[in-house]
Amino acid sequence: MIDQEIIRKQKLEKLVEEGIDIFPHKAEKTHSVIEVVSNYGSLTKEALEEQKIKVAVPGRILSIRKMGRATFFHISDGQNTLQVYLREDKVGKKNYNLFSLFDIGDIISVEGLLFKTKTGELSVQAETFNFLAKSLHPLPEKWHGLQDVELRYRKRHLDLIMNPEVRKIFQLRCTMISEIRKFFDQRGYLEVETPMMQPIPGGALARPFKTYHNALGIDLYLRIAPELYLKRLTVGGLEKVYEINRNFRNEGISSEHNPEFTMLEFYEAYSDYHDLMDLTEELINSLCQTLLGKEEAVFGEKTISFKRPWKRLKFKDALVQHSGLAPSRFEDEKGIMEIASNLTPEKKVMSFGKALDIIFDKNVKPNLVQPTFVINPPKIVSPLAKSSKKDPDEAERFELVIGGMEIANAFSELADPEEQQKRFEQQAAERKKGVEEAHWIDKDYINSLEYGLPPTAGEGIGIDRLVMIFANKKSIREVILFPLLRPKD
């Protein structure tokens, strides 16, 4: 324990000796700090004197300036700060001395009249004040605050106390999610919850987390996607469903990947992937306008425009335009597979389609800053999508890329149970070859398709990444309150 912590503990003991309840059950509160500031901040000094507005406002002490028998300090509700003026002749000598047992970081409530100082700052002239909670640790420094990124994530409570802009990110995130719910609710979608613990982890190509259920004696997997369950619901006649929930993927961690992440997934019967492109434009454009008040977002050095319509680029054309490879090179399948192999020395390139996918991820995606629908990727990397009528090697699928990140992935859902069975078998063969993220065979899902899946389009949108775009944050950890870190000690 450091000396400051010992002193704080001693002060707390003194408060107990003074008969103060150090863990009170309730606090007087007429206003929060932000309410005081927004309701009365614009009133003039004279108006405040005339109206004699009495408030009882709780907050955390962030700074103290003591000048003998008078003290100024600021309290905060995490959103705004409010100055308090404490005078010995107003609160009495005993109470005034009691305040010396309070430290920066403690939570108190202050009761008194609002006024403006000679410099024009809205303040509370304290008549009484109550102790609410002690901070047994000193807060970080008042100018620079808490800068250490690791500490900010490990002690998010401190981050929120010291860095008010952090709260704004999560307010934005909250608003975005609630707007998404409104958007789909208004369109007659039903919000559902499907299993997070699944006997067969399906719906995506990724490695799962494994767990075990004692009573049933079975292995379970944390879901990597809700997809197969949502489509069962579509078979069941729920024509429009959506789910906003966590997925878990046992893969690497990076500035764009957290092992658990939030995904919006939705399915619409009687539609195809073209309909979803329109819907996606509408959704994200309206989110941008609601959140930022305009149709563009600043992201790093770039400005992203969400004005409709967005670019729709065929996968193969995207490759030609952005990979730097001549169109003729793509006719040479072996050559392309070699190029892909060189791009991913640790991964075996099993097919031409995979090779194209790799070149796309490495050389094309980073160049797509403006919202772009990349449509019709190879079927081989899309085991759950309908293939294209015109070219059976292509999937009726799009990936939405914004700011160089894959934000959404959607397709016309494969409805043919026999074809699905074949695709699963293909994936099973890949698994045998050691591709751990290949899809499992899900017989129950095939069986559900055998009851008839109507023409359906489905889409997943990465919520965290969308927040990153709107909040202008380059790291996914900045938009997740508690990103996964290795435990210390």
Add this chain to the structure above:
RNA sequence: GGCCCGUUAGCUCAACUGGUAGAGCAGCGGACUCUUAAUCCGCGGGUUCCAGGUUCGAGUCCUGGACGGGUCACCA
């Protein structure tokens, strides 16, 4: 997992070619009844991330490790 960078007081940071580990804020004591990075005087505070090594001597150099950041790989 590879590579690069970082880790020094509660916080933010200094410390040259290896030579007694410092500052500001925060804290403690004192002065001060409109301050706001309050001011003025005084004081305390360190496993320099950890373990080895080189050296008369290591915060500094070397080896290994921990944690984080960036980047690449895997993935969304």
